[in-house]
Amino acid sequence: MDAHSANPAIPVPGQPPRDYAEEHHGAPPGGLRRWLTSTNHKDIGTLYLWFSFAMFLFAGALAMLIRAELARPGIQLVEPAVFNQLTALHGLIMIFGAIMPAFVGFANWMVPLQIGAPDMAFPRMNNWSFWLLPAAGTLLISSFFVPGGAAAAGWTMYPPLYLQGGISYDMTILAIHILGLSSIMGAINIIVTILNMRAPGMTPMKMPLFVWTWLITAFLLVAVMPVLACAITMLLTDRHFGTHFFSAAGGGDPVLFQHVFWFFGHPEVYIMILPAFGIVSTILPTFARKPLFGYTSMVWAVASIAFLSFLVWAHHMFTTGMPAAGQLFFMYTTMLIAIPTGVKVFNWVATLWKGSLTFETPMLFAIAFICLFTIGGFSGLVLALVPVDIQLQDTYYVVAHFHYVLFSGAAMSIMAGVYYWLPKWTGHMYDETLGKTHFWLTAIAFNVTFFPMHFLGLAGMPRRIPDYALQFAEFNLIASIGAFVLGAAQLLFLYNVVRCIRGGKPAGAKPWEGADTLEWTLSSPPPYHSFTTPPTVR
Amino acid sequence: MSLPSQPGNLAAHAAPGGYYTPPPSWWPLVGSVALLTLASGFILLLAKVGAGPWVMALGFAILVFMLFGWFGNVIRESLAGRYNPQVDRSFRWGMVWFIFSEVMFFGGFFGALFYVREFAIPWLAHTPLLWPGYDGAWPTEGPGLKDAFTPMAAWGLPAINTLILLSSGATVTWAHWGLKSGRRGQLALGLLLTVLLGALFLTFQAYEYHEATFSLKTGIYGATFFMLTGFHGLHVTLGAVMLTVILLRVQAGHFTPDHHFAFEAVSWYWHFVDVVWLLLFVFVYWL
Numbered sequence: 089m090d091a092h093s094a095n096p097a098i099p100v101p102g103q104p105p106r107d108y109a110e111e112h113h114g115a116p117p118g119g120l121r122r123w124l125t126s127t128n129h130k131d132i133g134t135l136y137l138w139f140s141f142a143m144f145l146f147a148g149a150l151a152m153l154i155r156a157e158l159a160r161p162g163i164q165l166v167e168p169a170v171f172n173q174l175t176a177l178h179g180l181i182m183i184f185g186a187i188m189p190a191f192v193g194f195a196n197w198m199v200p201l202q203i204g205a206p207d208m209a210f211p212r213m214n215n216w217s218f219w220l221l222p223a224a225g226t227l228l229i230s231s232f233f234v235p236g237g238a239a240a241a242g243w244t245m246y247p248p249l250y251l252q253g254g255i256s257y258d259m260t261i262l263a264i265h266i267l268g269l270s271s272i273m274g275a276i277n278i279i280v281t282i283l284n285m286r287a288p289g290m291t292p293m294k295m296p297l298f299v300w301t302w303l304i305t306a307f308l309l310v311a312v313m314p315v316l317a318c319a320i321t322m323l324l325t326d327r328h329f330g331t332h333f334f335s336a337a338g339g340g341d342p343v344l345f346q347h348v349f350w351f352f353g354h355p356e357v358y359i360m361i362l363p364a365f366g367i368v369s370t371i372l373p374t375f376a377r378k379p380l381f382g383y384t385s386m387v388w389a390v391a392s393i394a395f396l397s398f399l400v401w402a403h404h405m406f407t408t409g410m411p412a413a414g415q416l417f418f419m420y421t422t423m424l425i426a427i428p429t430g431v432k433v434f435n436w437v438a439t440l441w442k443g444s445l446t447f448e449t450p451m452l453f454a455i456a457f458i459c460l461f462t463i464g465g466f467s468g469l470v471l472a473l474v475p476v477d478i479q480l481q482d483t484y485y486v487v488a489h490f491h492y493v494l495f496s497g498a499a500m501s502i503m504a505g506v507y508y509w510l511p512k513w514t515g516h517m518y519d520e521t522l523g524k525t526h527f528w529l530t531a532i533a534f535n536v537t538f539f540p541m542h543f544l545g546l547a548g549m550p551r552r553i554p555d556y557a558l559q560f561a562e563f564n565l566i567a568s569i570g571a572f573v574l575g576a577a578q579l580l581f582l583y584n585v586v587r588c589i590r591g592g593k594p595a596g597a598k599p600w601e602g603a604d605t606l607e608w609t610l611s612s613p614p615p616y617h618s619f620t621t622p623p624t625v626r
Numbered sequence: 627m628s629l630p631s632q633p634g635n636l637a638a639h640a641a642p643g644g645y646y647t648p649p650p651s652w653w654p655l656v657g658s659v660a661l662l663t664l665a666s667g668f669i670l671l672l673a674k675v676g677a678g679p680w681v682m683a684l685g686f687a688i689l690v691f692m693l694f695g696w697f698g699n700v701i702r703e704s705l706a707g708r709y710n711p712q713v714d715r716s717f718r719w720g721m722v723w724f725i726f727s728e729v730m731f732f733g734g735f736f737g738a739l740f741y742v743r744e745f746a747i748p749w750l751a752h753t754p755l756l757w758p759g760y761d762g763a764w765p766t767e768g769p770g771l772k773d774a775f776t777p778m779a780a781w782g783l784p785a786i787n788t789l790i791l792l793s794s795g796a797t798v799t800w801a802h803w804g805l806k807s808g809r810r811g812q813l814a815l816g817l818l819l820t821v822l823l824g825a826l827f828l829t830f831q832a833y834e835y836h837e838a839t840f841s842l843k844t845g846i847y848g849a850t851f852f853m854l855t856g857f858h859g860l861h862v863t864l865g866a867v868m869l870t871v872i873l874l875r876v877q878a879g880h881f882t883p884d885h886h887f888a889f890e891a892v893s894w895y896w897h898f899v900d901v902v903w904l905l906l907f908v909f910v911y912w913l
């Protein structure tokens with residue numbers, strides 16, 4: 089990162105930024121065609137981000153129903169079968185519809201800008217990667233309305249339960265196949281863009297950290313999405329074509345599915361957190377007004393997290409009766425991941441140390457990310473301990489853990505990134521007061537919702553069950569109240585974003601004085617073709 | 627195979643026209659509609675709804691239409707000289723990572739095979755309370771199924787198929803030499819031989835399936851056997867179709883000795899399919 093402070097392409101305050109815009113063919117086609125046929129990384133990035141937001145609201149509405157049912161013991165709102173549909177589709181849509189597309193949206197917008205490229209390497213394929221998402225989303229959402237309702241076997245789709253469902257289970261499998269295709273093409277596009285489209289002089293170790301994290305994320309995607317395709321293909325053939333992959337009578341094993349699924353699944357959780365690391369590592373230096381501490385070690389930490397993520401999958405399976413040697417192996421490799429993760433957290437804290445900090449909305453979200461993600465990392469370490477996990481597996485403690493890493497980690501980093509780059513995307517400043525209100529509501533309501541789940545889990549409340557023992561009533565009510573506030577706060581987010589797109593204080597090329605990546609050398613919003621003449625990076 | 631050289635090479639930027647960014651295109655959207663239709667048809671088919679196969683056929687037709695349109699576009703752009711060396715490098719990297727994703731796909735099924743053979747089956751054999759008398763010897767259809775079957779022997783047709791596929795790897799390389807040194811006859815003949823060898827392989831494979839005494843339903847042996855060889859066969863089919871397209875493009879005079887990425891991409895793919903077969907031969911047929 090410190091390489092960038094010496095970058096001559098960065099405008100001196102007070103001087104107009106260099107305009108890299110090309111005169112000819114600089115405008116998109118009008119109307120709907122602009123979005124349906126786009127080959128422009130910024131327009132496609134926008135599509136990704138809006139799609140993700142819509143899915144975030146939809147899956148969020150499912151979560152509201154879950155929390156409404158769980159607010160009091162007993163069954164009041166939905167049948168147990170419907171409850172299971174809600175939890176399964178909440179998970180699937182949040183992961184594949186909200187978090188992943190949001191990060192790909194960021195990659196589309198920011199990677200070409202940050203490496204000084206004219207566009208993505210494969211602009212047409214980029215558009216296809218996006219337009220596959222609504223196709224898959226259609227299958228997933230419409231599966232609620234077919235006979236039998238949506239798939240109700242959890243987002244992890246374990247057999248034998250998954251083998252017993254109706255048509256919606258096939259719709260879910262096919263939807264995930266399409267999503268996988270989209271992810272693989274998107275990831276290949278991002279890798280090739282980063283490897284082949286960098287501005288002259290931008291050697292790998294001068295790439296912004298966001299670009300590094302996405303390079304490694306994209307590698308993980310290409311490596312594990314095909315494995316997920318294997319897992320769900322075997323489900324499909326077991327369901328319809330008489331194979332016995334997951335049936336002991338035929339020599340198969342239901343646990344086989346868990347192995348294949350989690351070989352995808354654990355790298356998948358890093359797919360959802362590495363870009364978040366990149367966003368936070370971009371925001372903190374800006375508002376601390378000093379370079380990121382330990383750039384090189386950050387790169388190595390991300391790379392080793394990605395490497396280790398292939399060796400830990402069975403920590404999701406400690407209670408399946410695997411041999412002790414396997415349990416020990418996966419316990420130790422899992423704990424090993426805490427080391428590079430710790431390196432990152434210490435580096436972020438050191439970046440803040442003695443900086444001239446200001447607390448604009450993106451910075452607030454980034455700081456909350458450090459605190460809350462770390463809590464999630466610690467609860468992960470607790471779960472990594474085999475004897476402890478045998479108690480906690482499938483309890484609300486796990487739910488607490490993954491919401492600390494996924495909501496206060498991934499989702500809040502996305503919010504941080506949106507506030508940080510909105511001025512660049514729209515040319516307007518967002519409303520700071522509204523932004524801060526959104527932040528505080530989100531941060532507080534998040535903890536009210538999910539912190540009590542640690543206690544519930546430790547006390548033995550199982551996950552994915554619509555009813556519970558009376559002893560759990562208070563904490564559940566607290567969590568539900570928090571959840572409703574958390575959900576409502578996101579409408580404020582939507583309002584703030586729309587307002588900022590519509591107008592607001594002009595942002596100028598570089599509204600954040602401490603920012604030092606290439607996108608701030610372009611006008612806000614940037615010209616239609618980002619860098620037609622590549623900038624030179626020294 | 628020649629890998630892309632140093633990324634971020636500066637010379638490319640100086641080339642006239644710079645990096646080619648295509649104008650807006652409908653093909654991606656058509657492709658999405660195609661896949662949604664295809665998937666919906668398949669779902670209906672699985673639910674035994676009569677319209678299923680027709681919807682699938684429609685989706686497939688749209689997909690083929692899209693492939694023709696989209697690749698037609700790419701070919702026209704390539705012939706018009708829009709693709710500078712940097713674009714060419716993008717294509718190369720793209721193909722490399724695509725093949726890597728395919729490697730992981732087959733890796734998943736091989737992993738399932740190894741897991742079953744090394745862990746699941748021995749564990750089943752060691753639970754005499756549940757499955758008394760089950761010895762767990764490979765190949766097996768599991769303790770619960772009782773249909774007689776003969777496993778596929780490695781040293782008959784599969785060995786011949788190995789030879790066929792390996793020779794086809796050689797002929798495609800021979801064709802590439804012809805292309806690079808401008809001997810068009812050798813190029814066309816090499817390609818034709820490759821396609822024919824691929825078709826011969828598929829014919830033998832179909833014969834083998836036809837003669838098999840077991841099916842996809844024959845426990846874990848049948849499942850892994852047909853899943854692995856079936857997906858491989860599908861890839862050979864796709865590869866043969868792509869080679870045919872390349873052959874037609876050769877006849878149309880599309881390639882020059884130093885500008886023929888499409889040819890190379892397909893030949894990389896072909897070699898990949900070859901290597902998968904070798905692993906299949908060893909782990910599915912032989913050991």
Ligand code: HEM
Nearest residue numbers: 357360361403404465468469471472481482486490493494
């Ligand atoms: C220090 C890092 C981490 C450690 C040691 C860790 C460890 C674990 C363990 C052992 C489990 C299994 C718990 C059980 O089912 O009994 C688990 C579950 C989970 N973790 Fe983590 N984790 C870490 C970071 C993350 C991150 C960064 C994410 C995502 C961004 C994540 C997402 C999840 C999810 C989604 C589950 C639950 C999956 C399910 O069963 O539905 N974890 N984690």
Ligand SMILES: [Cu+2]
Nearest residue numbers: 354357403404
């Ligand atoms: Cu994990």
